[in-house]
């Protein structure tokens with residue numbers, strides 16, 4: 001990112017006396033909101049306060065050498081280890097979060113998909129009748145215009161279409177012209193056809209477009225990538241660096257401590273002040289920045305609830321434990337943590353395995369394959385290709401751009417009804433039936449909201465068109481089909497560290513605390529294990545390596561899940577959920593925090609339920625919709 005943008009501020013002394021809007025967190029959703037508000041109100045001022053810096057991001061796949069080794073120590077991402085998960089052999093979740101201008105969009109795997117229409121419809125269903133009367137709708141129809149607006153999709157060249165068979169449908173899914181780019185990589189590994197043919201053998205449909213709400217079968221997923229340079233497109237570029245607007249300031253290397261109401265004004269008077277501290281000069285006293293209109297918190301699923309809790313907005317007991325006076329007892333702040341998780345199924349295929357040995361001179365069936373990156377010459381070549389303008393080669397593929405999406409009725413025709421009935425039993429039963437999935441003394445409003453969520457999830461999981469399993473397939477030495485549990489039933493939480501509330505929060509994922517998640521994992525795994533019998537896998541001599549022939553019974557498979565599952569696929573969310581207050585919610589459909597004035601939340605923490613997708617496309621859409629809601633409201637009051 002260009003470091004000398006006129007609006008870039010490094011000291012609070014460089015700020016204006018006041019701002020109309022203050023946005024906390026210069027990440028995916030936050031910068032989207034900032035861009036739109038500064039555009040809509042040229043005479044009003046917008047300040048974004050960001051913890052990290054304006055810098056080149058180490059992404060998941062750039063610089064490329066990171067792919068194979070551990071990432072170097074870097075300032076551009078936080079790494080978290082959760083508390084141990086008792087139901088998963090006490091394993092801890094390892095989670096990364098972007099800490100720079102652009103937030104997680106600047107370091108993620110660039111897989112740029114959206115959930116299915118049913119995932120977003122479930123948000124409305126979970127909100128229940130309290131939200132049904134709202135004019136603001138967060139269902140698929142309410143979000144689609146913002147999905148479309150939030151990106152510019154560029155269709156691939158005729159040559160790439162010919163080579164790989166990429167498909168898309170612009171009217172169904174795209175049409176926007178925002179400088180956040182979605183395009184297809186110019187590269188595929190040669191063995192990608194094994195995946196395609198295997199999935200085809202299973203009879204899965206191949207939709208022309210999976211971003212238009214109907215996401216079932218074998219999907220091409222674009223990459224968040226510039227169509228010409230083939231390099232990462234992210235919020236820091238599209239919603240900050242590319243924007244030249246005199247009313248838009250960005251303060252970097254400052255941590256927002258809390259939002260605080262001016263003395264004597266009380267929580268009902270708006271707007272609060274934002275208290276910040278310098279990270280580059282810790283000796284500097286904390287500083288209050290004044291917002292004349294409102295404050296929007298967009299610090300992501302871990303830090304948004306932390307900032308609210310430091311502001312005295314959260315569960316009274318944990319605030320007290322951290323020595324923070326309660327402004328408003330809102331038990332849902334930090335609760336409802338969800339993430340994608342799952343184990344993989346691994347095969348050994350003759351033509352691929354023979355390539356894992358660099359010195360192997362046997363004739364190749366496919367070339368190149370990811371294992372070639374173990375060869376220093378190929379690695380250097382791939383790196384050089386990535387550094388060309390436009391970039392070429394394997395690193396432009398980032399995380400990959402295909403996955404299959406399968407519903408529970410399709411994956412487990414014989415058992416899905418039993419699973420769904422058990423979920424419905426919980427949804428319709430007493431609170432005491434769901435209480436064991438939560439820590440002792442969990443507030444009744446949270447349990448009530450959880451029952452509403454279960455009801456919506458039962459609808460979702462019984463829908464043959466709504467995916468419950470995502471499988472991105474990693475080729476390479478051993479082809480692996482990862483089994484993403486798209487709609488988890490277990491809930492974790494994020495709490496302030498009571499001994500040091502300014503440090504990183506404590507995460508408790510509580511994975512598999514609802515044992516029905518295990519039933520769904522088993523259903524997914526059993527489905528994936530059938531792949532080995534497809535004609536394509538047989539043709540390549542595939543043998544299941546893991547779970548392996550010895551794992552047959554449900555009990556053995558469950559042990560396999562506990563031993564092998566990855567606890568976070570880097571999609572934490574839902575910790576300031578858009579649910580009624582009576583259901584443990586934190587914000588309403590207008591994204592205002594329940595019970596206080598002048599504070600909204602706009603980021604991945606507002607989702608009540610995790611959609612069946614990677615999250616960045618939804619984060620942009622949430623930012624776009626949040627901005628529209630805010631603009632609409634202030635336009636009315638300023639005219």
Ligand SMILES: Cc1cc2nc3c(=O)[nH]c(=O)nc-3n(C[C@H](O)[C@H](O)[C@H](O)COP(=O)(O)OP(=O)(O)OC[C@H]3O[C@@H](n4cnc5c(N)ncnc54)[C@H](O)[C@@H]3O)c2cc1C
Pocket residue numbers: 024025026027028029030049050051052060096097098099100101102103104105107108109110111112113254255256257298299300301303304307399570571572602603604605614615616617619
């Ligand atoms: C390693 C990784 C891989 C991923 N892969 C993919 C993928 O391939 N595809 C996909 O779609 N999604 C992926 N995701 C998820 C997706 O990128 C995120 O869910 C999404 O970008 C989150 O957006 P957000 O606006 O909620 O938060 P973020 O974009 O994380 O923004 C939050 C911002 O707030 C700042 N902040 C936090 N606390 C404070 C504070 N106290 N004061 C000031 N600023 C603060 C942070 O520094 C950050 O910049 C991945 C994420 C990670 C981390």
